[in-house]
Amino acid sequence: MEEKKIQLDFQTYQEIENLTAVKDQSEKDLKTLQSSMEYLDIAQKKLTGSQHVLEKVTPEMNGKEILVPLTGSMYVYGKIADSDNVLIDVGAAYYVQKDVNSAIDYFKRKSIFVNEQMMKVEKYIVTAETKQRETEMKLQEIFENKLSVKQ
């Protein structure tokens, strides 16, 4: 079999190398952004979940019997002593007591905040995707031009 040697001038070689580096970088960026998006999505679901549970917490619940989970599969009986207030984990090991309505408000606010972050990340994802596509096209172009000329 005859081996075809493709001669590339130094400039083209460097261009290919640069473009490949750019492509790799935007691929990496894209992966990071997508995993951020997943994390935000999980956070969003937790927040709206807590909010929905709180909407079911009413004053009529006072004194009602409930099952308190000790482990995932073991429960003890308990009675609701206070259905007006809840403790919220606000982060950095701090918990604050809030009444149900302000707690719902808290989760709504957080949810909006997370949504804003998601929109920001979405924008970056689109930019990274376009960049990736553009560099790929440029690379393709170089390969087609240089290779067809030399053959």
Added chain:
Amino acid sequence: MAEEIQKQMQSEFDSFKAMQKEYVKLVLQRQQLDAQMNENTAVKKELDIMKDDADVFKLIGPVLIKQELDEAKQNVSKRLDYINGELKRIDDLISSTESKREGHKQKIEKLQKQLQESKAKMMMS
């Protein structure tokens, strides 16, 4: 001659790799600090809008300890200051590591050229 250059190049390359490792480590630390900073800023915002008589607890190990709102606010502010200081320190470290790494890279490139030249000379003679 060529051997000498190669030896030098190897040691430069080792230093470059060490700097690169250091750089990656620092960037990771920076990311963690950034996350802590965001978390504490969010907590501070939340504490700031709380009513004065609100109950605040801090999770220490497995128990929640009640804390005065003012004390909690102060603690979070202090932590934010500390984190900000650390961020600055890490940023300085990152830029100095970066410039050191670039210095090694340039030296490697220079040595590579020298090596090629000396090889070309050997072929000629």
